[in-house]
Amino acid sequence: MIMKKVLLTALMLTTFTSATAFANSAGPSTTKDDALQNAIKNDVESFVKTAYVPYYTINSTKLTVRNYTLQNNVLTAQVDISLTKTLKAKTVDDVPYVKGLKKKLSDLKIAKAANVTDAEQVVNDKSKEIGTYIGVAQEQNDSFRITANVVNDKLDLKNAKLEFLDFLDWVPATAFIPATDATISKHGEDDLTDAITVNKKNVMKANTNSAGVITPQSIIIQYDRLAARDYANTWTSEVPNGFNESKWNPGYAHHTESGGVDCANYVSQAISAGGIPVDTTWKPEAIAWVNTGQSISNGLKQYMVDTKGYFYQTTKSGVSAGGWIFETNGSHVMFVVANDGVTMLFSAHTNDRLKASFANFGSTFNYYYISASYAIN
Secondary structure (H helix, E strand, O other), X not given: OHHHHHXXXXXXXXXXXXXXXXXXXXXXXXXXHHHHHHHHHHHHHHHHXXXXXXXXXXXXXXXXXXXXXXXXXXXXXXXXXXXXXXXXXXXXXXXHHHHHHHHHHHHHHHOOOOOHHHXXXXXXXXXXXXXXXXXXXXXXXXXXXXXXXXXXXXXXXXXXXXXXXXXXXXXXXXXXXXXXXXXXXXXXXXXXXXXXXXXXXXXHHHHEOOOOOEOOHHHHOEEOHHHHHHHHHHOOOOEXXXXXXXXXXXXXXXXXXXHOOOHHHHHHHHHHHOOOOOOOOOOOOOHHHHOOOOOXXXXXXXXXXXXXOOEEEEOOOOOOOOOEEEEOOOOOXXXXXXXXXXXXXXXXXXXXXXXXXXXXXXXXXXXXXEOOOOEEO
16 A cells, blocks of 8 residues: 555655746747737737727627637737727718718708709708617727748847738738728718609619509518617638638528539528518528529519619628628628628638628729618618
8 A cells, every 4th residue: 555655645746846847848839839920919909909999999899719720930820809899970860871961961052953852861860870880889800911020039020011811811901990980981971862753763663563553562571670780790700711610590501512602592591580571482491592692683672672772782891781781792691780981790601701891992892782772660
């Protein structure tokens, strides 16, 4: 028994000594990596806060480093940031987009334009919508990638390359930065003109039957855009480089073939949750439900916009929660879950995204929102 205790004690001592020696040998490397990871997290956090300081108060942030490598004194890593933010605007009239809307409305009134009444309705509706964001904390999730040289165990951040993850690709981090007050205000002016011309045309088209008689479509169809938004945020997650099928609605088929092609299936589900009715053409697993319509003529886009006229094309700044984004250079759709007049957020499947910011990428995307001919809750 005594011999066994001696052997056990010796074994424990040896194990402890070996573990201590291993920890000490790994210590400097771990300490260096920790310091570098903290440095890149601080750099990304600082970049985000600086980009948002004109418009938002940042209430909280959480940063996670993934895909970290350090080879030949070159560091590459992905930094995911989750934050909550609140518009600094105290009233809806302080939001530059609304300022632009009201400036254009004022110009129309001075010119005694014939469409002033329509313009007033648009401005009132949009102001009411953006007003719901005032004083309300919003959640947001984004990813950045940093590549930097390590010199004397310190990060050369001055010459580092910082990138931002859009819906699928890495782009320069400057794409994350919101537009200026003047640019956002100009978007408001342009969107008012668009809303009282293009949207009015769609109202007439959607509300006119085969006999040329205008019918009150709002009695037939009601679209609850917030219910659609809530569905979209419930049944996805933030997996920028893949997907998490356990977060998808088990009540629908999951399209994980070819690495994941569930985007249109997901957007159709959200639209359906908002109240757009299924029929023999648009229903779960039908082509119009699961295909974006980019490469065929009878997909989601054609059904919702061209055939039924439920949605019409608008602009990035003009689309609201409950609308959706269509990639014109590929085959992808995403669901709009917020647009506070400064930043638009989207949720999507494959890659899975949840309340991610959408940068401005020019003419490679179309934006669709529910036609004014249908009731919007």
